[in-house]
């Protein structure tokens with residue numbers, strides 16, 4: 108059984124969406140961030156970073172959102188959420204999967220905290236270059252691999268939804284339209300409904 112350590116108001120929503128896209132059974136271990144459950148010794152044994160998401164699959168523990176998404180997409184290939192290891196678009200898939208955490212998120216944080224990281228020092232360069240690169244990657248769409256939806260869209264789409272929601276990402280039409288396409292997916296609607304029920308109950 109797959110187990111997600113989750114809080115509906117955190118980055119673990121990305122993995123939660125992935126699990127809904129995957130269609131495999133899973134269980135949730137709720138983590139109360141306000142109560143500091145992620146800093147308790149038993150949690151730190153599974154992730155010394157004291158952060159969620161964490162995925163448990165039997166004896167296997169995976170942390171870091173893109174790593175969890177690649178792990179799940181590769182382990183359950185029938186869901187078609189990742190190109191095969193030798194497929195021509197595998198490289199593009201991996202590129203976008205890691206572009207979010209390596210470039211989009213730090214560039215967005217630069218903007219949020221009004222910080223100018225020297226571009227040759229920063230692995231992401233400048234926010235403008237990151238957002239222009241992403242804009243180009245989203246054309247012609249509808250997804251990062253063109254017609255094919257993949258776990259890279261779960262990663263980038265969820266991240267953009269989050270950053271747009273906080274107003275730290277420029278609301279370029281290609282970003283807004285892409286997030287709207289993600290929001291319309293049945294898995295996204297189901298994941299959000301499940302989270303709303305958890306928050307209410």
Ligand SMILES: N[C@@H](CCC(=O)N[C@@H](CS)C(=O)NCC(=O)O)C(=O)O
Nearest residue numbers: 117118119157158159160171172173
């Ligand atoms: N690098 C991690 C980031 C995880 C992360 O920042 N999680 C936040 C929730 S959005 C967290 O657990 N924050 C609690 C804390 O740091 O106290 C990933 O990609 O999964």
